[in-house]
Amino acid sequence: MQNLKDYAASSRWNNFSHLYVERGADEYSLTRRIRDRFSKARVVEIDDYKAVFARPRQRFQAQKETMKLILAVKKDRFLYEGSGNSQNFNLEDFYYNTLMFNCVYNCDYCYLQGMYPSANIVVFVNLEDYFKATRRAIRERSNPSQPFYLCISYDTDLLAFESVVPYCRAWIEFAREEPDLLVEIRTKSAAYRAIGDLSPSERVILAWTLSPEPVAARFEHGTAPLNQRLDAARSAIDDGWPVRLCFDPVLAVPSWESVYGDLVEEVVRRIEPAAVRDVTVGVFRLSKIHYQRMRRLRRDTPLLYDEYVQEGTTVTYTAERREEMTAFMRQRLGDHFEEERIVTWT
Amino acid sequence: MPILLAIALHAEARPVIERFRLKQDASFDLPVFRRDEVWLTVTGTGRMKSAIATTCLVTRIERDERTVIFNLGVAGHTQKAEEGPVKVGDRFLANKITEQSTGRSFYPDLLARTPLAESAVTTVERPLDRADAGAVEPGLADMEAAGFFQAAATFLPPHRIGCVKVVSDHLETRRFDKDWISELIAGSLDDFEAAIAAYRTISDGEPDALTDADVRVVEDIRDRLRLTASRHRMLSDLVRSYKLHTGSDLPDLTRISQVSVKTKQEGDAEFERLRGILSVE
Ligand code: SF4
Numbered sequence: 134m135q136n137l138k139d140y141a142a143s144s145r146w147n148n149f150s151h152l153y154v155e156r157g158a159d160e161y162s163l164t165r166r167i168r169d170r171f172s173k174a175r176v177v178e179i180d181d182y183k184a185v186f187a188r189p190r191q192r193f194q195a196q197k198e199t200m201k202l203i204l205a206v207k208k209d210r211f212l213y214e215g216s217g218n219s220q221n222f223n224l225e226d227f228y229y230n231t232l233m234f235n236c237v238y239n240c241d242y243c244y245l246q247g248m249y250p251s252a253n254i255v256v257f258v259n260l261e262d263y264f265k266a267t268r269r270a271i272r273e274r275s276n277p278s279q280p281f282y283l284c285i286s287y288d289t290d291l292l293a294f295e296s297v298v299p300y301c302r303a304w305i306e307f308a309r310e311e312p313d314l315l316v317e318i319r320t321k322s323a324a325y326r327a328i329g330d331l332s333p334s335e336r337v338i339l340a341w342t343l344s345p346e347p348v349a350a351r352f353e354h355g356t357a358p359l360n361q362r363l364d365a366a367r368s369a370i371d372d373g374w375p376v377r378l379c380f381d382p383v384l385a386v387p388s389w390e391s392v393y394g395d396l397v398e399e400v401v402r403r404i405e406p407a408a409v410r411d412v413t414v415g416v417f418r419l420s421k422i423h424y425q426r427m428r429r430l431r432r433d434t435p436l437l438y439d440e441y442v443q444e445g446t447t448v449t450y451t452a453e454r455r456e457e458m459t460a461f462m463r464q465r466l467g468d469h470f471e472e473e474r475i476v477t478w479t
Numbered sequence: 480m481p482i483l484l485a486i487a488l489h490a491e492a493r494p495v496i497e498r499f500r501l502k503q504d505a506s507f508d509l510p511v512f513r514r515d516e517v518w519l520t521v522t523g524t525g526r527m528k529s530a531i532a533t534t535c536l537v538t539r540i541e542r543d544e545r546t547v548i549f550n551l552g553v554a555g556h557t558q559k560a561e562e563g564p565v566k567v568g569d570r571f572l573a574n575k576i577t578e579q580s581t582g583r584s585f586y587p588d589l590l591a592r593t594p595l596a597e598s599a600v601t602t603v604e605r606p607l608d609r610a611d612a613g614a615v616e617p618g619l620a621d622m623e624a625a626g627f628f629q630a631a632a633t634f635l636p637p638h639r640i641g642c643v644k645v646v647s648d649h650l651e652t653r654r655f656d657k658d659w660i661s662e663l664i665a666g667s668l669d670d671f672e673a674a675i676a677a678y679r680t681i682s683d684g685e686p687d688a689l690t691d692a693d694v695r696v697v698e699d700i701r702d703r704l705r706l707t708a709s710r711h712r713m714l715s716d717l718v719r720s721y722k723l724h725t726g727s728d729l730p731d732l733t734r735i736s737q738v739s740v741k742t743k744q745e746g747d748a749e750f751e752r753l754r755g756i757l758s759v760e
Contacts, residue, residue, distance in 0.1 A: 150589070178599075438723055
């Protein structure tokens with residue numbers, strides 16, 4: 134069962150006390166929709182989102198308790214190249230975008246804490262500019278024999294916020310018009326019903342991150358419990374969506390073998406492995422810069438005080454532990470999924 | 480947990496001084512009044528004076544992570560008298576402060592829930608006339624908030640800085656009677672105090688696993704083992720990690736905290752012993 138703190142967390146983003154609206158954002162239909170939805174919120178007009186988002190000395194975790202919503206227009210950088218800390222599935226043109234900054238959830242291991250000066254949520258309302266940039270990038274991609282692979286929920290949880298910002302829906306419709314596009318929407322939510330009325334698209338992978346329930350309850354604040362994530366994934370499969378299951382990050386919690394072994398058993402009991410597109414596995418890892426900032430900010434979670442090593446610019450478990458954990462997961466998953474459907478980060 | 484107050488006029492400060500029973504502290508070059516953890520400075524009129532006095536106060540006081548600072552004062556409102564809901568005596572917490580001379584805006588971080596309504600405040604160089612009301616954002620016009628906020632935000636996080644304004648007029652030009660200003664401020668003090676209390680309840684996040692008592696133990700060991708700054712940091716992290724992973728208090732380290740080492744090698748050996756005790760693997 135999720136604790137009370139997590140229940141409070143979910144109500145926090147259904148009831149914003151303040152909307153900060155960039156002057157230029159007001160003319161967009163999404164802005165009007167959000168202003169109507171949160172009609173009781175105080176609206177503060179701003180010139181540039183950075184004046185609120187990038188204030189010095191903000192406290193990320195204190196702001197998480199009462200997140201504000203900032204509506205802004207993104208001026209540039211509608212696509213970023215995927216980082217080495219993510220799996221690219223052997224697709225050469227691997228990109229992600231940032232349709233919003235921050236996330237409604239609050240995982241202890243989330244690098245956003247080390248990346249952004251604020252926990253407030255910024256939503257960029259000029260979706261058409263993202264579409265335009267993506268169309269161009271698809272045309273200009275380096276390997277035309279492969280699809281242009283785009284993660285739209287890369288450092289946020291877009292589906293969790295779908296009832297406020299219906300961007301998953303918009304991108305699913307966009308993907309229908311773009312035969313060379315492959316979109317991934319990754320989530321820890323159970324909000325499948327927010328897009329459940331859409332017909333499935335082979336160009337959109339719905340990806341659920343799955344964690345053992347004790348891990349989710351302790352470290353993934355506000356997210357849906359495991360059983361709800363599994364129900365949502367199963368509904369999506371039943372409706373014909375390509376579904377990916379992500380065992381990432383695998384954490385070296387006490388008795389991790391039995392905890393993660395049980396997770397795999399629970400998953401295959403609830404979801405028919407043959408119906409899953411693929412699965413991913415990755416152990417805990419963070420960029421060194423984010424890790425260092427997070428340690429300065431968070432002195433309350435054991436996750437940041439484990440035995441890690443630095444490899445290049447990445448902080449992670451020792452090679453030995455990494456191999457042990459990855460091999461364990463591959464082996465357990467290998468009992469149910471063919472080798473080529475298991476993608477790992479090592 | 481200091482509460483710092485920056486108030487432009489004596490007439491505005493007087494009821495606050497009375498409410499908190501503050502006494503003048505002559506050790507400051509500026510008028511400063513205090514009692515226990517409450518410090519009040521009378522800044523004088525205008526954003527520059529407000530910034531200077533705010534800086535002076537903030538930098539002289541020993542701050543902690545719960546220190547809050549407030550500006551309190553009267554302000555004009557752009558709404559015409561009787562033509563809207565705002566009346567003389569209404570009070571607002573600033574959610575946006577614009578410096579008219581530069582066009583820049585600043586945003587206090589509104590994490591605390593207070594009984595106050597909110598408003599934009601524009602800081603002007605000289606009192607605004609009714610005829611110029613359209614030149615500023617609808618809301619309040621004062622002469623200090625932008626100076627105060629910029630000075631305070633140099634030192635404190637934006638959720639510990641509050642700016643509370645009491646409506647004194649609707650931009651009609653007239654001279655204010657000092658007693659009347661004091662009365663307006665006095666009428667706002669219950670809400671003002673509630674706002675201060677609300678700001679003080681905001682914590683900066685979950686507390687450090689290392690308690691004050693743990694910090695003392697660690698410092699004692701640092702001194703006895705003559706640890707370098709980086710070893711000291713490492714030890715703090717080891718203790719934190721131990722507590723977070725085991726969920727229990729520190730083991731008894733009295734034996735180590737009673738050792739005194741003479742050489743670096745002895746210090747290193749003791750440090751390794753500590754590492755073994757605190758290891759959670
Ligand atoms: S769901 Fe992902 S983006 Fe959101 S807080 Fe957790 S780790 Fe961060």
